[in-house]
Amino acid sequence: MDIINPATGQLVESLPVDNAESVNEKIKRLQSGQSKWAKVPLEERISIISRFGNLVRENLEELSLLLSRETGKPLQQAKNEITGAHNRIVHIETAAAKWLSQEMVTADGPTRELIVYEPLGVIANISAWNFPYNVGYNVFLYALVAGNAVAYKPSEYASLTGLKFRELLWKAGVPENAFECFIGGPAVGEMLLEADLDGYFFTGSYRTGKYIAKKVAEKLVPVQLELGGKDPLYVMDDVLDVKQAALNAAEGAFYNNGQSCCAVERIYVHERIFDEFVAAFVTEVEAYPIGDPLDPKTFIGPLTRKDQLDIILDQIQDAIRQGARLETGGRRWGEKGFYLRPTVLTGVNHKMAVMKEESFGPVIGIQSVANDEEALTLMKDTDYGLTAAVFSANEKRAKNILEQLPTGTAYWNCCDRVSPNLPWTGRKNSGLGVTLSHLGIRAFTHPKAYHLRD
Numbered sequence: 001m002d003i004i005n006p007a008t009g010q011l012v013e014s015l016p017v018d019n020a021e022s023v024n025e026k027i028k029r030l031q032s033g034q035s036k037w038a039k040v041p042l043e044e045r046i047s048i049i050s051r052f053g054n055l056v057r058e059n060l061e062e063l064s065l066l067l068s069r070e071t072g073k074p075l076q077q078a079k080n081e082i083t084g085a086h087n088r089i090v091h092i093e094t095a096a097a098k099w100l101s102q103e104m105v106t107a108d109g110p111t112r113e114l115i116v117y118e119p120l121g122v123i124a125n126i127s128a129w130n131f132p133y134n135v136g137y138n139v140f141l142y143a144l145v146a147g148n149a150v151a152y153k154p155s156e157y158a159s160l161t162g163l164k165f166r167e168l169l170w171k172a173g174v175p176e177n178a179f180e181c182f183i184g185g186p187a188v189g190e191m192l193l194e195a196d197l198d199g200y201f202f203t204g205s206y207r208t209g210k211y212i213a214k215k216v217a218e219k220l221v222p223v224q225l226e227l228g229g230k231d232p233l234y235v236m237d238d239v240l241d242v243k244q245a246a247l248n249a250a251e252g253a254f255y256n257n258g259q260s261c262c263a264v265e266r267i268y269v270h271e272r273i274f275d276e277f278v279a280a281f282v283t284e285v286e287a288y289p290i291g292d293p294l295d296p297k298t299f300i301g302p303l304t305r306k307d308q309l310d311i312i313l314d315q316i317q318d319a320i321r322q323g324a325r326l327e328t329g330g331r332r333w334g335e336k337g338f339y340l341r342p343t344v345l346t347g348v349n350h351k352m353a354v355m356k357e358e359s360f361g362p363v364i365g366i367q368s369v370a371n372d373e374e375a376l377t378l379m380k381d382t383d384y385g386l387t388a389a390v391f392s393a394n395e396k397r398a399k400n401i402l403e404q405l406p407t408g409t410a411y412w413n414c415c416d417r418v419s420p421n422l423p424w425t426g427r428k429n430s431g432l433g434v435t436l437s438h439l440g441i442r443a444f445t446h447p448k449a450y451h452l453r454d
Contacts, residue, residue, distance in 0.1 A: 007292060007338075012070055018182050023191045033176075033178050037149060038147035042096070046092060048172050048173040067158070070158060072338065074301045076298075088142075089137070089141065095438060102117070112450075116447070118147075119444065121148060123197060123201060127139065130259045134418065135203040138435040146445050149178045151197065156184065156185045166181045204227065212225065213432070224433030225433065227261070229386030230358050230382045233389040234389070234390045238394055242276045243276075258364075263360075264364065265364070268378055285329070290342070302339045303361055326343070326344075328341070329341035345363070345365045376405075383429045385405075385426055386408055388409075390402055391413055392412070406428065407427060408426045420436045421437060423440060424437075
């Protein structure tokens with residue numbers, strides 16, 4: 001499997017791909033090792049995860065360069081992701097013992113009642129390329145600390161990073177038969193779906209997530225899907241600083257080139273401040289440095305996948321044909337690599353794909369609305385339910401909108417943010433299940449009820 005640098009189109013490295021024989025051998029090793037790993041005291045498992053975190057930080061320069069080369073992520077943003085993801089490890093250090101320890105529910109009376117949290121077993125983690133540290137840690141670190149063995153399949157666009165995860169986890173003390181990497185494309189993922197595993201945790205597109213859920217349904221094992229979004233942001237007319245709201249919204253839309261499930265994908269602005277907001281937004285976007293991801297100043301690098309570039313260009317042309325106004329961008333940049341100038345469209349409506357279908361790239365539509373009721377109607381007009389944001393000086397007014405939206409996460413005066421202290425969950429086409437928070441710690445366990453009578 002060839003790893004291609006999205007910034008240059010050049011070969012980074014070629015990797016051997018797993019086949020049916022190697023997949024079966026690796027799964028057998030995981031199945032033989034899981035029970036032993038589960039018997040390692042919880043405190044020791046937590047310490048091993050901590051050592052892994054230290055190794056990652058010690059190798060930050062090497063790891064960020066590798067991530068940038070295989071995904072096109074600007075180097076500084078690669079460093080930000082790696083250092084930022086460490087908060088998951090801190091969360092495990094501070095919260096795992098509490099939420100994985102047994103609970104004595106009824107200590108008095110003739111029958112004591114006890115809950116014990118047992119690991120699921122061997123779980124598949126089919127992961128994503130856009131934030132491999134964040135979305136990977138959300139699953140494999142929490143699964144490991146709960147006593148599971150992990151069959152980790154990194155995206156074919158972040159496989160070198162996935163192999164580094166394996167190297168550093170083994171070095172930190174995770175047994176080789178408790179964590180293993182599976183390298184390849186959809187065919188290898190299909191082998192994992194057909195294997196006798198105890199849970200499936202996927203991060204990626206709605207289409208693939210739906211396929212996985214149907215494929216493994218007969219197994220009756222836990223399935224968790226962290227899927228996409230068409231995340232709306234509404235800017236009310238009472239914001240104290242229109243320019244600052246525009247700057248925050250622009251970063252929410254274009255950070256990591258918009259390649260994030262919780263990136264702002266559509267913006268609604270009250271008509272009273274629409275022109276002022278758009279002017280500030282476009283000025284900010286046009287100032288974003290675009291170029292070589294290894295240049296520390298670069299904010300906009302290439303898209304990771306060439307096929308996504310074509311999808312976004314189609315959305316832009318569809319919007320323009322239907323009357324949208326191109327404020328900036330709209331065309332490729334440079335002579336090599338998968339670059340697209342960050343694109344802003346106004347005069348948009350919900351007949352246009354750019355306002356309805358997930359873009360997952362550097363394009364945004366900004367639509368004027370007359371009032372909160374119109375904004376709410378448009379924000380709800382989606383098959384997704386991941387995040388939604390409202391910028392306003394009035395918390396009550398903002399929450400009146402947010403409380404009516406079927407999303408897993410709501411933002412007031414912020415956006416595109418994830419915290420390990422809060423559950424990360426989607427509704428509708430944005431997925432099933434929970435990562436992060438105490439709910440995400442217990443997501444990798446089976447509760448067992450004990451009725452104990454002397």
